[in-house]
Amino acid sequence: MKRYQMLIGGVWQDSASGEWIDSIEPFSGDVIAQVPRGNEADAAQAVDAAYKAYRSPAWSELTATQRGALLRKLGDLIERDAVRLADIERSCNGKNITEVSGQVRNVAQWFYYYAGLADKIHGSVVPINKPGVFNYVRYEPLGVVVAITPWNSPLALTAWKMAPALACGNTIVVKPSEFTSPPLLELAALASEAGFPPGVINVVSGYGNEIGAALINHPRVAKIAFTGGDIGGQKVAEAAAKNFKKITLELGGKSANIVFADADFEQAINGAIAGVFGAAGQTCMAGSRLLVERSIHDKFVARLIEVAGAARIGNPADSETQVGPIATRSQYEKILGYIEIAKQDGATCVLGGNALSGAQYGQGQFVAPTIFTNVRNDMRIAREEVFGPILSVIPFDSVEEALEIANDTDFGLAAAVWTTDLHKAIYCSDRIEAGTVWVNNYRATSFTTPFGGYKRSGVGREGGLEGAQEYMQAKSVWITTQPNKQNAFVLG
Structure with missing residues (x-):
């Protein structure tokens, strides 16, 4: 049985409570691992670490091409360890090894895709309708993203959020399901090996009402990306609305x-x-x-x-x-x-x-x-x-x-x-x-095309260029190119 630690600010550590959660194999019923039972103090530390990393030159001054290189390295490490990662996920959620093996190899492809996309997200020059003005639009990261992921496909559904968020220059705190934290703590270890600066990727484990809620409500969190049931998604949306946080919700279905x-x-x-x-x-x-x-x-x-x-x-x-x-x-x-x-x-x-x-x-x-x-x-x-x-x-x-x-x-x-x-x-x-x-087919997904729902099935999209747009905000810049003699009391 392995006892895991959380990754916060580049440091592996136990929870502030010193308590643990058992990871139980669905088939055998055996306890196969223990993960920290994180709480509000751990949530605050993780968000603060992510915010510090977001502001740090070690991350903020990387070019988009350099961010892409880190994502590609992480994809390589996932491919290298795909068999091991698949077996860990299988042991936590009981998904058959044939399916989960294919899913994990596809996880690497998500990082490759967004690695390539990182330096191809272009702004635009706008032919503005006013003389003597140059206007352009640039796309900027949001800041700290919290990703809350479920137990059914933890590695895949985390990659759907992590890869575009990082490609666009955000930092991230991942809160996996308490049932399937081990595979995502293993992913965090690979991210450290890939060379991501400390605090860019943080993974904290625990129960939703004890650490998840604290992450959602933290004032320095700019966006929440959540996959789960529609009732859980509704609660996330309500909490996020209080502080105008952006959200992506991939929820349930009755297809x-x-x-x-x-x-x-x-x-x-x-x-x-x-x-x-x-x-x-x-x-x-x-x-x-x-x-x-x-x-x-x-x-x-x-x-x-x-x-x-x-x-x-x-x-x-x-x-x-x-x-x-x-x-x-x-x-x-x-x-x-x-x-x-x-x-x-x-x-x-x-x-x-x-x-x-x-x-x-x-x-x-x-x-x-x-x-x-x-x-x-x-x-x-x-x-x-x-x-x-x-x-x-x-x-x-x-x-x-x-x-x-x-x-x-x-x-x-x-x-x-x-x-x-x-x-x-x-x-x-x-x-x-x-x-x-x-x-004439069913259950096909790809990193190249958007996925998301209508009605109570969610808000926003994951995958493709649309998936990256969920992690950016537009800024319009106006530059005067000739002396401005307008009336100061009249809108230009």
Whole structure:
């Protein structure tokens, strides 16, 4: 068992409280590490360190090209240690090793992308409408950024925030989930090895109400980047609004996965399975509402049951495992509670609907892949984010009905359309109220393009140039180029 320390101002240290939080492996139930239980004093120290670093010439006087070189070095170190980092993340959140290994290697690509972008963020010269004036716009960093990240994909979702924030010249304090702090403390160690000046990257661990709230409310924090549930995001937004802090919120979803009768049948089956049973459904973009055209509904559901029912469930350290355990005990109990709610509301469970136990399931924190039919869009199972391997199947009869059902939700993170009709694909993509729409694929993301939600699914975007813009502010500069003889009492 490893006992970690926090990184604050370039120094590894215990929490001010001297207390610890156990990191528990979801599969075995064993305590695999301990992380400091940070508090308000640690939060203040971390923000002060980040602010000092932001003002320090060691960081502020680096050129954008030099910042990019540091980001590229960090990407190299992540690639070097990808196997080790993936295993640490897998041990903390139970995600199967095959998926998390691919994710960690992709983390390096995020740092490479923003390393290249760092010195390509250009301002502009404005052809101003006033004579004798030269005007230009420059983009500047915000200052200290606080990144609060969840347990389901800690390294990836931290990279989505850290890479653009640093590329734009900000400094950062990362507060990981108390369940998955070890991989981000390991990332902090790589950042130190890469040569980032002390205080530019700080990682503090602890509970949200004890250290997270203190970070959000600190007066020197300019921006909060948060990934989590919509209720948590609402609280962050309310707290940030009191001091006019900028925010990026990537929140939950209840994404519609729409399958038309003309779709490639097996391709759509695979997409429906990947959309909700990949990562045991513990993903904000899960396609948890499957809308199927009525003419193929029964045949499609029968095949879904066959494929999902054959999923290999077990130890996430096994490369053959397709569905691993639920990451936390509280989430496991929440999912089982939603299964009972769905049954009580009249949905029909045609697959799963139960917990799994036995030697092959470790401590037993497993939920069988579950499919419900006879679901109405007004049922709780169709309206609330479950964050587990639960699929609700809803039939429809027309394109317009499918769109009406898809958009009848408080969320708008993602959606998918399965059809071989190009006109139908574009028509639906234009009308779906979601930040990402996939056509004939699901769960694809990239550092090159923005990701984020409509409605209660969030504010702002991560990825691409849009992701960098979230960490900059524009400054307009006016320079007189000839004697100004205007009336001092009249606006120029």
